[in-house]
Amino acid sequence: MIEKIKTEWLSQPGTNILAGIVVALALIPEAIAFSIIAGVDPMVGLYASFIIAVVISFTGGRPAMISAATGAVALVVTPLMSEHGVEYLLAATILMGIIQIILGIFKVGRLMKFIPNSVMIGFVNALAIMIFMAQIEHIFGISLDTYVYLIITLVIVYLFPRFLKKIPAPLIALVALTAAYLMFDSDLKTVGDLGEIERALPSFFIPDVPFTLETLKIILPFSLSMAVVGLVESLLTARIVDNATDSFSSKNRESRGQGIANFITGFFGGMGGCAMIGQSVINVRSGATTRLSTFTAGVFLMFLIIVLGDWVVQIPMPILAGIMVMVSVGTFDWGSFKYVTKAPRTDAFVMLLTILIVLFTSNLAIGVIVGVVFSALFFATKISRVDVYTEADENSITYHFQGQIFFASIDSMMNQIDFNTRGQNIVLDFSGAHLWDDSAVDAIDTIVKKFEEKANKVYVKQLNADSRKIVKELSQLNEQHLM
């Protein structure tokens, strides 16, 4: 135990602290921009990022993964924020945390297996498209200067990493261009134009909402969506970090940890969040392997908030929009175009459906759920098809069965058999089939009976071991039939 804590916190402390600092620097523009997507004061996103990162460094299941305020959760809460205000958002965040803790206790991490890749790809693509679309209002039809700043931002974030690896390029764009804006007084909208900002250390308070059933009705749908979206992105990110560091992590502990972090964040005036793919990759690329990196990211972010807080209102919107364009390009799965043409039709359909549902409902959680339901239906359709091939020679007719025989597939199987034969030797060959339940056994009994009624002799052949066992237990067939 002590040994585990030591390796999870203290191996290579220097590298991990440095990685955490880089992440904190990269987090600032994103946390502010995601706050603006949600429609909250940037401090709500910054506080959330600080608290979530610090708490998750203790409670999470995946060392070196970065969690903070995210676009995925921000996009889900936008309507709640605009209709009911920030207090309801905080209450929804606390409830989100409780839901995630419960899901973690019930080991929902295992359920991630049931989210197919097609849905995951649809999820990240929809997320990328929505982040991009949220920027349009900050880019078009404002001023000429807006386009100039946007283009310079894009040039910096894409070109600078070539020369300067240590400092995150988005932060360079943010600092340099905000300074330029203050010097030249360009015609731009700033973060301050979007609303008042107050700077204070996060403090504990209970969200000011009436504790009634009415309130619960308002926040519960949002909390559920936030919890689902948060876990989907967190557990996907955990898999990515697992693979990038060649190590394993506890998905159930991560679910609980995410819940605890969001639960606490809500009480300190922060919006909900989850793990971030982009930031976690930055962290791992900088050599991070331990919880110390995540902890440092949170603490250093708080330090930066205190130092830079007064400047936040002065940040021109096109810089943030440019950084978000970069984030959405990085989030999008560019392999999808090949996927659509190469993957099985139904998978490609589910992927596109997931994106469409998200764009239509503006809710990533609904997209994931519809995607999972449809892939389950496609799977059930595919698996409930039994093929029967008939082969006849002078002494016998053989039926070859292929597929999974169970309650849902029996109809299709029966329709393929011709029961009008009379006085023949009939062989039922199950070498390519598996019998799953008593409906399957019943169906075989029925086939045998129907053939025998017309004076045929019936032989059942090539049942595999499992199938033979349930036939023995459930069927009325006797040893004469089995061969």
Place this chain on the structure above:
Amino acid sequence: MYKTLLLAADGSENSFRAAKESMNFIDENTHVTILNVINADDVKDDVLHNPQSESITTRRKEKLSEIISFYENNGITHDVIFERGVPAETVVSVTNDGDFEALVLGTRGLNNFQEMMLGSVSHKAAKRVKTTVIIVK
């Protein structure tokens, strides 16, 4: 002829050409180590397009299969190592830390725009690797 040789390979057409070219410098007494660097940025794609982590490993090995069977057919002893990190830095450090007489690599299989954005692995390797570097175009 070299006794030990490191081939940095990403499975691209270029890295296969590098493998073929390496035959000019080696014989049946040479041991070739094939190095594939797993970049954190690529892992997202791998995870999204493979449901199980085992299938990711299989897919990575498959990418190198052409090169592996090439050496097999030519009777060259070889092993494959996967390292995680930034490609250029990892290639440099593996070469310098190991006991290799030469490093062979292709120019990367990227287009001009990507080349400009990302910088080139072969360029950095040529600058910072201490032993002989053979860059195959």
